[in-house]
Amino acid sequence: MRYISLIILAMWVLPLQAQKSFRDKLIRDTRQAVIARAQRVISELPVTITAYSSARSAGDKHDFYSEGDYWWPDPADPKAPYIQRDGQSNPDNFTAHREAMIRLSRIMGALAAGYVAGGDKTYLQRALVHARAWFVDTATSMRPALLYAQAIKGRVTGRGIGIIDTIHLLEVVEALRIMEKAGIIPRDDLAAMKAWFTAYLQWMTTHPYGKDEMNATNNHGTCWVMQVASFARFTGNKTWTDFCIQRYETVLLPAQMAADGSFPQELKRTKPYGYSLFNLDAMSTICQLLSTPAHNLWQYTTNQQQNIALGMAFMYPYVQQKNSWPYGADVMYWNQWPVAQPFLVFGAAALDKEDYYRLWLSLEHDPQEPEVLRNLPVRNPLIWF
Numbered sequence: 001m002r003y004i005s006l007i008i009l010a011m012w013v014l015p016l017q018a019q020k021s022f023r024d025k026l027i028r029d030t031r032q033a034v035i036a037r038a039q040r041v042i043s044e045l046p047v048t049i050t051a052y053s054s055a056r057s058a059g060d061k062h063d064f065y066s067e068g069d070y071w072w073p074d075p076a077d078p079k080a081p082y083i084q085r086d087g088q089s090n091p092d093n094f095t096a097h098r099e100a101m102i103r104l105s106r107i108m109g110a111l112a113a114g115y116v117a118g119g120d121k122t123y124l125q126r127a128l129v130h131a132r133a134w135f136v137d138t139a140t141s142m143r144p145a146l147l148y149a150q151a152i153k154g155r156v157t158g159r160g161i162g163i164i165d166t167i168h169l170l171e172v173v174e175a176l177r178i179m180e181k182a183g184i185i186p187r188d189d190l191a192a193m194k195a196w197f198t199a200y201l202q203w204m205t206t207h208p209y210g211k212d213e214m215n216a217t218n219n220h221g222t223c224w225v226m227q228v229a230s231f232a233r234f235t236g237n238k239t240w241t242d243f244c245i246q247r248y249e250t251v252l253l254p255a256q257m258a259a260d261g262s263f264p265q266e267l268k269r270t271k272p273y274g275y276s277l278f279n280l281d282a283m284s285t286i287c288q289l290l291s292t293p294a295h296n297l298w299q300y301t302t303n304q305q306q307n308i309a310l311g312m313a314f315m316y317p318y319v320q321q322k323n324s325w326p327y328g329a330d331v332m333y334w335n336q337w338p339v340a341q342p343f344l345v346f347g348a349a350a351l352d353k354e355d356y357y358r359l360w361l362s363l364e365h366d367p368q369e370p371e372v373l374r375n376l377p378v379r380n381p382l383i384w385f
Contacts, residue, residue, distance in 0.1 A: 022349040023116075023385035029361060031117045034382060037366065038114025041107045042126050046133035048104075048140045052096035058157040059148040062141065064101075066165050067093035068150045081154030087270030087331040089371065101168045102373050104130055109171035109380035112178045116382050124184040127175055134172075135196040136189055144200035146209065160212030163204060164223045167377040170285070173197070173234045174383045194235050201231045201240065214247075218265035219279040222252055226282050229289045245290050249300055252283065257306040261314030271330035273318070274337050278375045280311050284343035285377075287350065288384055298350040312347045312356070319344070320359055333371045339364040342378035349385065 027034075050061045057065035069089040071082040108130055111123040133140045149162020176193060179185050185193070204210040205228065213224040225244045232240035256279070258264050266275035287297040287308050301307040318325045319338045330337070340363040348357035367373060378384070 019349065019385050023382065026345075026382050026385065027117050030365075030382065033365060034110075034113045034117040034380075037110045038117075038123050041110050042114075042123065044107055044130075046104075046130045046140070047100055048134050049097040049100055049142050050140045052100065054094040054096075056094065056151065056153060057148055058151075059143075062143040063148050064097050064142055064146055064165070065148045066095060066098050066150055066162060068152045068159070069093065071152045071155075073153075082152050089332065095370075098165050098168075098374070099370070101165070102370075104134060105168040105171045105377065106373075106379065108175040109383060112171075112175035113380040113382045115178065115182070121182060121184060124175075124179045124182055127179060128184055128189070131172070131176060131179075131185075131193060132189060136192045141196075144196050145203045145207070158209070160209035161216070161220050163210060163213045163227070164220055166200075167223050167227060167282075170227070170230050170377045171380055171383065173230050174380075177234060178383060197231045198235045198237075201228065201235060201237060204228060204231075205240065217255060218263075219275060219282060222256070222279055222282040222286070225252060226286050226289070229286055233289060241290060244286070245295060245297065248283075248286050248290070248297060249302070252286075253300075253306045253308075254302045254304060257311055259304070259306075261306075261310035261312075263311070267327055271332065272327045273322075273325055273330050274333060274375060276315060277319075277338060277341055277343075280315050280343045281341055281376070281378065283308055283311065284346045288346045291350070309347070309351055312343055312351075312353075315343070316356065316359070319363075333369070336367070336369045336372050339367045339372060339376065342376075342381060345381045346384070 049064055053061055054065055056067070057063065059065060067090075068082075068084075070084055070086050071093070072085050072088075072090045074080040074083045108127045111127040114123040115121060135141055146158070146162050146166060148158040149165050150159045151157050151162075152159070176185070180190060204224070205214075210224070213220055214228075215221065216224065225247050228240055229244040232238075232244065256263050256265060263276055263279050266272060266279050269275045291297045298308060319341060322338065340360050344356045344360035344363075347353055348360065365379075367376065373379075
């Protein structure tokens with residue numbers, strides 16, 4: 001029995017040692033940039049969604065509101081419901097709440113990474129100020145539901161696909177996990193923050209909008225699993241983490257990935273390159289969130305031989321040499337991609353791919369283009385290991 005116990009212990013310890021070794025490598029190679037990024041945001045004050053409002057929102061100041069990116073006024077009748085132009089973002093739509101959430105994610109992710117790289121808890125104390133404003137302070141907090149996201153003027157006050165807007169809470173949660181482990185969050189604040197994410201997880205998994213998003217057959221379904229996995233892990237909800245593992249294995253991979261590792265649902269869009277990167281990044285993040293030595297999603301292969309390594313092998317040459325992409329240029333923001341895609345750094349660590357890591361190091365790590373930031377929720381991989 002003692003021999004069997006040692007084998008089981010080794011199954012857990014060795015992967016953890018590999019994660020720590022890779023984290024140490026990341027610190028050596030990126031520490032200077034990580035600390036500089038944390039220093040740039042350490043004096044920033046909290047700004048939550050209550051600082052901005054839109055007369056078109058059907059909610060109140062605590063309700064997150066956004067408008068569908070690809071919906072425009074009808075040129076034949078300015079008073080008519082908006083019409084769709086897939087892949088073409090309307091710059092006049094309301095995006096202030098999403099931008100505030102992205103700002104929160106960038107600040108808390110950078111501060112948490114600064115702590116991991118340098119050990120200074122001052123960074124985490126500053127992150128706590130932002131977390132309190134968003135999830136604890138009743139005057140400035142956001143309501144844990146997304147009833148009014150991705151609205152369309154003249155058509156709907158909100159949609160299930162709006163849930164994709166909260167992918168920018170992923171690095172907030174990773175920062176909170178680090179802060180909790182470091183003993184930075186007071187007990188009552190931690191309880192309030194976990195209650196917020198418990199409530200949001202409950203809404204995501206029971207409201208019709210959440211169920212619609214869960215059943216989406218493209219990147220929206222992937223991002224639903226990615227978020228539920230993150231929030232369930234933070235709140236200790238094993239039922240939903242187990243569900244997400246099963247969903248990845250039995251739905252996401254077999255339904256979305258072709259035999260060559262591509263994602264046909266993304267390739268048929270007007271931005272096939274950007275959407276293919278986005279979906280692969282999201283699937284890789286699921287593997288990073290949920291893999292255990294006993295249930296390693298990085299190694300999981302379907303009966304049709306689909307696995308995450310196949311997806312990364314498909315996209316890697318087109319990140320390395322973008323001009324070889326055979327599916328046509330994206331209708332917008334073609335020149336802004338790729339950046340330091342998280343699938344490269346996660347895949348490098350999990351699959352021991354040094355070429356992925358070197359390519360990741362060579363790409364842009366601090367993009368400023370709003371469209372890139374909207375589709376890049378993982379910007380501080382150091383906090384994920």
